[in-house]
Amino acid sequence: VKYKDFTLAPWPCNEENPGKHLQLLKEFDSWNSDIMLCTSPKSGTHWLHEIIYMLSRQTTEYCPQSLFTTHMDMMGDFDSLESQSEPRILHTHLPFSFLPTKHVENGRKIVFVNRNPKDRHVSLYNFLLGKMGVPEDYSWNDYFDEMVLHDTLYKGWFNYTKEFLEAVDKNPTNIIHLLYEDILKNPTKELTRLAEFLEIPKIENLVAGVVDKCSFNKLKENKVMPFRVKGKPSSLFRKGKIGDWKNWFTVTQNEQFDAIYRNEMKNVNISFSYE
Ligand code: A3P
Numbered sequence: 001v002k003y004k005d006f007t008l009a010p011w012p013c014n015e016e017n018p019g020k021h022l023q024l025l026k027e028f029d030s031w032n033s034d035i036m037l038c039t040s041p042k043s044g045t046h047w048l049h050e051i052i053y054m055l056s057r058q059t060t061e062y063c064p065q066s067l068f069t070t071h072m073d074m075m076g077d078f079d080s081l082e083s084q085s086e087p088r089i090l091h092t093h094l095p096f097s098f099l100p101t102k103h104v105e106n107g108r109k110i111v112f113v114n115r116n117p118k119d120r121h122v123s124l125y126n127f128l129l130g131k132m133g134v135p136e137d138y139s140w141n142d143y144f145d146e147m148v149l150h151d152t153l154y155k156g157w158f159n160y161t162k163e164f165l166e167a168v169d170k171n172p173t174n175i176i177h178l179l180y181e182d183i184l185k186n187p188t189k190e191l192t193r194l195a196e197f198l199e200i201p202k203i204e205n206l207v208a209g210v211v212d213k214c215s216f217n218k219l220k221e222n223k224v225m226p227f228r229v230k231g232k233p234s235s236l237f238r239k240g241k242i243g244d245w246k247n248w249f250t251v252t253q254n255e256q257f258d259a260i261y262r263n264e265m266k267n268v269n270i271s272f273s274y275e
Contacts, residue, residue: 001014001015001018003018003019003022005152005155006152006153006154006155006156007152007153007154008073008154009073009074009093009132009153010132010133011073011074012076013074013075013076014073016076021076022094022098024077024078025072025073025092025094025098025099025100026098026099026100026101027100027101028072028078028100028102028103029100029102030088030090030100030102030103030106030108031086031087031088031108032106032108033086033087033088034087034088034089034090034103034108034109035052035056035087035088035089035090035108035109035110035111035198036090036091036092036099036100036103036108036109036110036111037049037052037089037090037091037092037111037113038091038092038093038094038096038099038110038111038112038113038164039091039093039112039113039114040093040114040115040120040154040157040160040161041093041120041124041127041153041154042115042120042123042124042127043113043114043115043120043180044113044115044180044183045067045091045093045113046066046067046219046223046236046237047183047214047219048111048113048178048183049063049067049089049091050062050063050213050214050219050223051191051194051210051214052089052111052194052198053089054206054209054210054213054214055191055194055195055198055200055203055206055207055210056087056089056198056200058200058202058206060206060209060210060212060213062213062222062223067089067091069084070084070088070089070090070091071091071092072090072091072092073091073092073093073094093154094154095154095155095159095160095163095164096160096163096164096166096167097163104167104171107171107173107174108174109174109175109176109197109198110171110174110175110176111175111176111178111194111197112164112167112168112175112176112177112178113178113179113180114161114164114177114178114179114180114272115179115180115181115272116180116181116242116245116272116273116274117157117161117257117261117272118245118249118254118257118274119180119241119242119243119244119245119274120157121143121144121147121148121245122244122245122247122248122249123238123239123244124147125138125140125143125147125248126235126238127235127236127238128143131235140248144249144253148253148257149256149260158260158264158265161265161268161270162264162265162268164177165177165268165269165270176193176194176197178190178193178194179272179273180242181242181272181273182273184240184241184242185242185273187211187214188207188208188211191207191210191211192207195207216237216240219237220237220240223237242273242274242275243274243275245274246275
């Protein structure tokens with residue numbers, strides 16, 4: 001759905017009146033205990049949702065419901081959130097400047113997860129095939145030209161990343177910045193950091209259990225997810241690896257993307273791991 005100079009997912013609330021939806025979200029009064037999970041699509045949202053659920057409840061049981069019950073981007077109103085148990089894990093793909101003002105101003109917790117943009121694009125391309133109006137035979141080259149070179153989804157990944165990094169600099173205590181690749185390479189370290197941020201007591205055994213239960217294979221096997229086609233594993237758990245982009249980007253596409261990256265990110269202090 002086109003709105004101003006950007007694109008939103010085609011959820012009914014956006015199709016009906018994106019401006020109203022965005023305004024309601026901005027005005028939403030969260031609870032002090034709410035944890036806002038902020039990601040650009042395909043950066044590991046469902047993975048982190050499960051991890052935050054387990055850490056915050058001090059359990060290693062899977063969350064009985066899907067992230068979609070607290071996915072604010074999909075909701076026409078937020079009434080159903082009233083019956084969720086604390087701490088609620090509220091999710092949005094919207095950039096920092098669209099977050100509920102009261103959540104930000106009152107210093108409530110925000111978990112910001114990012115992923116190297118090449119793998120993220122490959123993941124998004126594979127996810128979109130046959131969904132949300134994208135034909136099953138949509139080619140990677142068309143995706144690259146239309147959605148990598150002209151990335152307007154939620155205002156685009158570069159804008160998303162820059163807005164959040166600036167916010168992290170300004171609010172270092174209530175926003176934690178996690179990287180997909182770091183969690184995959186060093187899950188115990190990153191989950192300990194997250195558990196401390198969430199102020200969870202007695203974390204040692206808990207973190208070990210959560211690392212195990214939230215591994216790619218176990219999540220893929222155990223978690224019944226939306227978008228699940230009968231008899232097929234969920235498309236939300238595809239490969240779970242770093243570096244799949246090398247199987248998709250041509251040499252030219254890679255050079256094109258690197259040039260855009262250098263230009264967009266020239267004053268930004270962040271580095272991603274691509275393998
Ligand atoms: P791939 O398509 O590269 O496999 P989101 O939840 O934001 O839609 O992100 C989906 C991506 O996160 C998919 O990437 C998925 O496989 C990956 N993912 C989910 N759980 C994971 C886990 N436990 N470990 C590593 N990657 C995971």
